[in-house]
Amino acid sequence: MRDSAAILGRYSEPVPRYTSYPTAPHFQPDLGADLLPDMLAGITGDKRVSLYIHVPYCDRLCWFCGCHTKHTRQYAPVADYVDSLLREIALISRAVGFAVPVAQLHFGGGSPSLMRSGDFRRLSDALREAFTIDAATEISVEIDPSDVTDDTLAGLSALGMTRASIGVQDFDPAVQAAINRPQSFELTREIVASLRAIGIGSLNIDALYGLPLQTEKRLAATLDKVVDLEPDRIALFGYAHMPWLKKHQTMIRDEDLPDQGERFGQARLAEAALVAAGYAAIGIDHFALPHDTLAEAARTGTLHRNFQGYTTDACETLIGLGASSIGRFRDGYVQNIVPTATYRAALEAGRLPVGRGYRLSDDDRIRAHLIERLMCDFAVSFADLKARFGAAAAPYIAEARLIAASDADGLCRLDADRFVIPYEARSFTRIVAARFDAHLQTSAFRYSKAV
Ligand SMILES: C[S@@+](CC[C@H](N)C(=O)[O-])C[C@H]1O[C@@H](n2cnc3c(N)ncnc32)[C@H](O)[C@@H]1O
Ligand code: SF4
Known part of the structure; x- marks a missing residue:
């Protein structure tokens, strides 16, 4: 390859992350509502499906965040949202017609970890009635460590969580201040230990490069700490700065952001550090210990990519639940309505809350x-x-x-x-x-x- 700095300059145009093809901006309004019932009715019992449940609430607002989420100080909107999810589970279950077996069940967000144990139990009961969730089902939850209390741990146990994904981003105090995400290493270590103590066998940690005030030295120090926590997997994303889409990202000062060359250097350094620590590089932004199923999938050419990133999930069908979630079927994609209030209103009117869709050619x-x-x-x-x-x-x-x-x-x-x-x-x-x-x-x- 020629000089990478010159090439970087030439290819600075933005491109998709390809968690689907076509990507979500190409989905068409008013198409999904026609597609979804047929796609659900076409599910047969001979293959497992996967489920994704989106919880679009957080009890803090990190300025770098690019997720579909909303900051809330009160719990009532979250409890109301769980009511909507229960309605949606019932509608989906009726459309499918039988308790289809589930390969992977993933709770993403936002911060599903802000839910109280009673709501984890309500969801777990409804899901276990509507679907076949058994010993072969992998159940994962995205966790903001600052949320976790004894009650959260009780809820996660009741759900039967098998895999946890913890957000770290960066441990450096200056970087944390620049992204409004204070989170000590000590707290993170304590939560990792608590999760292991309730029997969570597999752990992922999310970290970022390209953050404001991040340097190679600061990133290396963060990665040392991440490695100390011995996660099975590490997702290392490049910070996506899109202030035209996410207004709170305007709180991040442009002059604090590393330039393209610095981002490139950080990504290179991170890969070298994690590989030296015994992790296998997976795809463009994941790392896994050799025993982990993600590393095994990469070795055997059976790795997949879906809306959550790299996965071992080989299911043809992914059912999305919750505001903004995306489902994938043999014939196309369906995305739920994004604004939570409109999503809830559709369910209260007894309708599947579909926003847009795409039929694959x-x-x-x-x-x-x-x-x-x-x-x-x-x-x-x-x-x-x-x-x-x-x-x-x-x-x-x-x-x-x-x-x-x-x-x-x-x-x-x-x-x-x-x-x-x-x-x-x-x-x-x-x-x-x-x-x-x-x-x-x-x-x-x-x-x-x-x-
Ligand atoms: C739903 S959050 C993880 C769970 C929890 N809310 C937390 O922050 O700890 C999903 C992950 O997406 C990544 N992420 C969020 N905003 C991003 C952005 N603008 N660019 C790149 N990655 C981002 C972060 O690494 C974050 O941990
Ligand atoms: S990074 Fe996580 S905790 Fe922070 S706002 Fe985004 S979803 Fe919420």
């Missing part, structure tokens, strides 16, 4: 597979494309050959029967994936930086 399916393999394996095998899509694969293989032939920067190449992103160009994976994105040219949506 044959072209989308092939591009989605190709982009997912690039994001997961940094390579696409032409034999695999032919085996999956038959003669329909030919134009995409020709396109891949053309993209490789016209690349002057060493971001991709052909290697025997494969299209490959070389190791040293992996930071540019989103940019290479974007070359296969037939929708990007038509998008008015502004994404975040690729590196």
Whole structure:
């Protein structure tokens, strides 16, 4: 690969993170409500499905946050929201018609950890009635350590949580002040110990690079502490600064943000530090200890990417519950209404709270597979494309050959029967994936930086 600084300068345009293809800005209003009932009725009992439940509330507001969430000082809106989730579970259950077995159940947010134990129990009971949740079901919850009390731990136990994902971001006090997220290492260590004490076998920690006032030295110190906590997985995201979408990000001073070259250096340093600590690099932003199922999936070419990032979840069907959640089905995507009040009103009127959707074309399916393999394996095998899509694969293989032939920067190449992103160009994976994105040219949506 040529000089990475020069290449960075040339490819500074924003591109999607490809947690789906097409990406959510291409979903169409007024389409999902027609799609969802058919898609739910098409679920058969021979395959497990996965569930994602979104809890769009937090009891603090971190200025860097890009999630669909709302700051609340009171608990009443959260309890009311759980009422809505129960209604939605009942409607979905009726549409599916039987208790379909669940592979993975994930609570994301926002901060699901702010829920009280009684609400975890209400949700757990309703889910166990509507779906088959058994010993093979992985149950994970995103946790803000500052939320966790004995009551939270009781709720998580009642739910049967098997995997916890803890937000850290950065332990440096100056960085924490710049993002309005105070969180001591001691508190985090205590919560990790409490979660392990209630039998949570697997732990993920989220950290960020590219934050205001972050330097390589500060990031290295944070990662040392993260490694001390011995998480099975680490997600290390590049901070996505999109103040035009998230007003509270305007609290972050532009002059405090590392530039493109500094971000690149931080990402490189983080990878070297985590690999030296025994973690395997997974996809563009995850790390896992070799025994972890995510590392095993990466080794065996069975890693997947969905709206939560990298996953071992191979289910064709993902049902999304809660405001703004996205479901994925064989024939397309469905996203729930984003504003919580409108989401709740739909359920109170007895309607599925669908906001928008997308029906996949044959072209989308092939591009989605190709982009997912690039994001997961940094390579696409032409034999695999032919085996999956038959003669329909030919134009995409020709396109891949053309993209490789016209690349002057060493971001991709052909290697025997494969299209490959070389190791040293992996930071540019989103940019290479974007070359296969037939929708990007038509998008008015502004994404975040690729590196
Ligand atoms: C729902 S939060 C995790 C749980 C909990 N709310 C917390 O903050 O501890 C999901 C994760 O998304 C990541 N995240 C949030 N905003 C981001 C942004 N603007 N850019 C990149 N990653 C972001 C953070 O690492 C965060 O831990
Ligand atoms: S980072 Fe987590 S706790 Fe902070 S506002 Fe976002 S979702 Fe809430």
